[in-house]
Amino acid sequence: MAAKLRETAAIGLLWGAGIATLLILIVILxxxxxxxxxxxxxxxxTTNPGVRGxxxxxxxxxxxxxxxxTGLALLVAAxxxxxxxxxxxxxTKENLLRKVFRQAAEVLAxxxxxxxxxxxxxxxxxxxxxYTGGWSVLxxxxxxxxMVLPISLRISEEALKAVPGELREGSLGLGATKWQSITTVVxxxxxxxxxxxxxxxxxxxIGETAAILxxxxxxxxxxxxxxxxxxxxxxxxxxxxxxxxxxxxxxGTAAVLIIAILAITFTTDYLMNRYTKKLKGL
Amino acid sequence: MSGEIEISIKNLNLWFGNFQALKNINIEIQKNAxxxxxxxxxxxxxxFIKTLDRMNDLVDNVKFTGxxxxxxxxxxxxxxxxxELRKEIGMVFQKPNPFPKSIFDNVAYGxxxxxxxxxxxxxxxxxxSLKGAAIWDEVKDxxxxxxxxxxxxxxxxxxxxxxxxxxxxxxxxDEPASALDPIATSKIEDLLHELKKDYTIVIVTHNMQQAAxxxxxxxxxxxxxxxxYASTIDLFERPRNKRTEDYVTGKFx
Amino acid sequence: MARNRFTRKxxxxxxxxxxxxxxxxxxxxxxxxxxxxxxxxxxERVIANDxxxxxxxxxxxxxxxxxxxxxxxxxxxxxxIATSFKMITDLERIGDWTVDISEEVVTMGKPIHIPVSxxxxxxxxxxxxxxxxxxxxxYAQGDVQQARSFEAxxxxxxxxxxxxxxxxxxxxxxxxxxxxxxxxxTSLLYIIRYLERIAxxxxxxxxxxxxxxxxxxxxxx
Ligand SMILES: Nc1ncnc2c1ncn2[C@@H]1O[C@H](COP(=O)(O)OP(=O)(O)O)[C@@H](O)[C@H]1O
Ligand SMILES: [Mg+2]
Numbered sequence: 001m002a003a004k005l006r007e008t009a010a011i012g013l014l015w016g017a018g019i020a021t022l023l024i025l026i027v028i029l030x031x032x033x034x035x036x037x038x039x040x041x042x043x044x045x046t047t048n049p050g051v052r053g054x055x056x057x058x059x060x061x062x063x064x065x066x067x068x069x070t071g072l073a074l075l076v077a078a079x080x081x082x083x084x085x086x087x088x089x090x091x092t093k094e095n096l097l098r099k100v101f102r103q104a105a106e107v108l109a110x111x112x113x114x115x116x117x118x119x120x121x122x123x124x125x126x127x128x129x130x131y132t133g134g135w136s137v138l139x140x141x142x143x144x145x146x147m148v149l150p151i152s153l154r155i156s157e158e159a160l161k162a163v164p165g166e167l168r169e170g171s172l173g174l175g176a177t178k179w180q181s182i183t184t185v186v187x188x189x190x191x192x193x194x195x196x197x198x199x200x201x202x203x204x205x206i207g208e209t210a211a212i213l214x215x216x217x218x219x220x221x222x223x224x225x226x227x228x229x230x231x232x233x234x235x236x237x238x239x240x241x242x243x244x245x246x247x248x249x250x251x252g253t254a255a256v257l258i259i260a261i262l263a264i265t266f267t268t269d270y271l272m273n274r275y276t277k278k279l280k281g282l
Numbered sequence: 283m284s285g286e287i288e289i290s291i292k293n294l295n296l297w298f299g300n301f302q303a304l305k306n307i308n309i310e311i312q313k314n315a316x317x318x319x320x321x322x323x324x325x326x327x328x329x330f331i332k333t334l335d336r337m338n339d340l341v342d343n344v345k346f347t348g349x350x351x352x353x354x355x356x357x358x359x360x361x362x363x364x365x366e367l368r369k370e371i372g373m374v375f376q377k378p379n380p381f382p383k384s385i386f387d388n389v390a391y392g393x394x395x396x397x398x399x400x401x402x403x404x405x406x407x408x409x410x411s412l413k414g415a416a417i418w419d420e421v422k423d424x425x426x427x428x429x430x431x432x433x434x435x436x437x438x439x440x441x442x443x444x445x446x447x448x449x450x451x452x453x454x455x456d457e458p459a460s461a462l463d464p465i466a467t468s469k470i471e472d473l474l475h476e477l478k479k480d481y482t483i484v485i486v487t488h489n490m491q492q493a494a495x496x497x498x499x500x501x502x503x504x505x506x507x508x509x510x511y512a513s514t515i516d517l518f519e520r521p522r523n524k525r526t527e528d529y530v531t532g533k534f535x
Numbered sequence: 536m537a538r539n540r541f542t543r544k545x546x547x548x549x550x551x552x553x554x555x556x557x558x559x560x561x562x563x564x565x566x567x568x569x570x571x572x573x574x575x576x577x578x579e580r581v582i583a584n585d586x587x588x589x590x591x592x593x594x595x596x597x598x599x600x601x602x603x604x605x606x607x608x609x610x611x612x613x614x615x616i617a618t619s620f621k622m623i624t625d626l627e628r629i630g631d632w633t634v635d636i637s638e639e640v641v642t643m644g645k646p647i648h649i650p651v652s653x654x655x656x657x658x659x660x661x662x663x664x665x666x667x668x669x670x671x672x673x674y675a676q677g678d679v680q681q682a683r684s685f686e687a688x689x690x691x692x693x694x695x696x697x698x699x700x701x702x703x704x705x706x707x708x709x710x711x712x713x714x715x716x717x718x719x720x721t722s723l724l725y726i727i728r729y730l731e732r733i734a735x736x737x738x739x740x741x742x743x744x745x746x747x748x749x750x751x752x753x754x755x756x
Contacts, residue, residue, distance in 0.1 A: 093342045094342065166377055167381060168340075169340070170375065171381070171395075174369075174444065174445065175365055175368040175395070177395075180395045184391070185381050188382070188383075189382055279430075280428070280430055281382070281428025281430035518609045518610065518613070519609075520749070520750025520751070521610050531538075531611060
């Protein structure tokens with residue numbers, strides 16, 4: 001009887017925890033959307049920010065900066081992480097090297113973003129200044145790539161590991177080379193997982209502030225190239241709050257950011273579901 | 283034992299790390315015949331059959347000695363081109379493992395990786411292979427459907443068709459019917475009788491009646507050794523070895 | 536030891552076949568005793584008893600079919616069943632020959648007059664009886680050595696059979712028989728023919744026992 005009671009209590013507790021998490025999420029989303037949505041208009045999305053926190057302007061250049069920085073981070077991190085995952089999972093045996101690699105990725109994932117930012121500042125902004133242009137989209141994107149990399153490496157590896165060994169054996173057994181097996185059977189089967197990893201990484205990059213703070217420069221003008229300094233949305237929110245205490249614009253930008261993240265998450269979820277179903281022949 | 287010999291195995295030993303999984307195997311596999319491998323679980327049947335197309339290479343820490351002579355060369359030599367070898371010696375697995383692709387793409391997979399791109403040729407190969415695996419009539423109207431929508435028995439015959447498409451000489455089958463119902467199983471068995479006219483077949487089976495029905499020669503494995511290798515009728519009707527006798531009469535295993 | 540139930544059934548089968556053998560052997564002995572002593576009552580009993588053998592034959596046959604169909608026996612188990620399956624036919628035939636002998640005894644209805652050497656005739660009778668007994672024993676014990684001896688013993692029986700037939704035919708031809716004894720001689724000709732056939736079945740059983748024990752079917756005739 002006591003065991004039964006304890007079980008009921010445990011389930012209740014877990015259920016409570018789940019509900020609490022959901023509630024917190026809803027409260028945050030609702031709070032920001034309620035405060036931010038009224039500000040969003042075509043004008044808001046397509047006009048550049050004014051100087052010195054001038055009211056009635058938009059956030060166009062910050063959206064462009066976010067897309068540019070995130071895109072660049074993905075562009076760098078995707079081939080590295082997917083390639084790395086393939087190498088680790090398909091070409092190395094379970095040995096020390098593999099452990100070291102995996103551990104390294106884990107450590108990288110665990111480093112506080114401000115420290116990554118500091119590294120980015122010292123390495124890309126200062127040391128490689130002649131190439132990156134100092135504070136720039138390029139420096140920011142490359143720094144963010146370090147944050148995307150471990151997440152998507154880890155998830156890609158899991159996705160590859162989840163591909164049944166029988167499929168590899170089936171392909172090799174038909175006289176395909178290892179590389180043919182990877183490109184024609186393993187990768188297509190693992191694709192949903194790999195994409196999910198990249199999207200999670202992109203989510204992390206879009207939302208990142210600390211690593212950006214020290215590397216992109218925060219210039220509000222519209223960028224014309226990757227070596228221009230820029231100010232992505234997150235940094236913009238931080239700046240207008242700390243410098244001008246402009247909560248209205250901050251809420252508006254935050255709402256745009258959140259809607260963008262939600263949209264990306266749900267769209268990829270939907271597409272991946274369809275793809276997986278197609279793979280399973282449903 | 284009469285008849286032409288396709289593969290001849292001499293003093294084959296194999297280790298996984300320190301564990302010896304195959305001990306001094308010496309047998310000759312007849313051409314255009316079905317050779318069955320029986321024995322309790324874990325006695326090395328799969329390991330043995332995988333040695334014949336070097337699939338054990340995928341395992342860490344595997345070591346082997348001895349000779350597997352096929353077409354006049356020792357395929358265990360380190361300079362063997364395993365990719366080429368696997369075109370000649372193909373494998374069907376216990377669990378049907380069609381690729382998550384269409385039925386057509388499954389059959390065309392082998393020819394494609396071997397460089398055939400012409401649509402018409404691919405279609406001809408696909409049709410011939412699917413007919414060879416006795417599944418053409420069931421799938422000819424749905425070649426673009428996902429292979430995963432087929433039943434288990436159909437999937438297994440598709441996997442056989444997929445293998446036939448690369449025109450191997452030897453078909454290795456590791457318990458190909460153990461996951462199938464009796465009707466699907468008897469279709470596979472009928473198919474084996476057809477296939478042996480053109481191919482040399484080595485089949486692992488847990489089912490002694492199946493071995494008795496499909497094969498002309500049977501090897502009994504026990505703890506990594508071949509205890510007895512004889513014509514199937516001899517092995518089941520008058521085994522020479524006490525262990526074989528005890529195994530086939532169900533006294534252990 | 537796995538398959539206890541099956542092993543029990545297999546032992547049961549061997550016991551049943553051995554029992555059928557014992558009953559058949561009893562018929563052989565009774566029929567020959569009836570012949571020696573012109574005991575028509577005993578002969579009638581042998582005839583009446585034959586349906587017991589037939590019943591056992593059918594019962595064991597279905598036992599064998601069931602075991603073959605349901606247990607898929609292999610190796611020695613398979614050979615025991617295959618041997619039993621065929622051997623009951625031999626026993627059943629032996630039973631039929633004892634009926635035929637007994638019918639001759641009943642027909643004659645009186646002590647018979649043997650126009651040839653009685654010692655050879657008695658030897659034939661004793662040999663056939665012993666061979667039937669030994670074949671059943673060989674099956675029960677799996678005694679290959681015993682089973683192997685039957686070929687040679689059968690040669691002796693064939694020799695005795697031919698010799699007696701020749702002598703009787705000669706006796707008939709030389710008119711040594713009275714009209715009264717002619718019918719006895721014909722009956723006797725039949726009887727020794729039946730005895731010779733019984734011995735052949737005993738030889739069959741011996742060969743089947745060799746197959747059961749050693750798996751060699753080659754010398755089965
Ligand atoms: N990759 C492996 N690493 C280590 N041991 C293995 C491996 N594969 C098989 N074995 C061992 O080798 C023995 C033979 O296995 P296997 O050939 O699969 O047996 P079977 O197919 O006859 O059931 C077993 O004891 C098994 O545990
Ligand atoms: Mg196996």
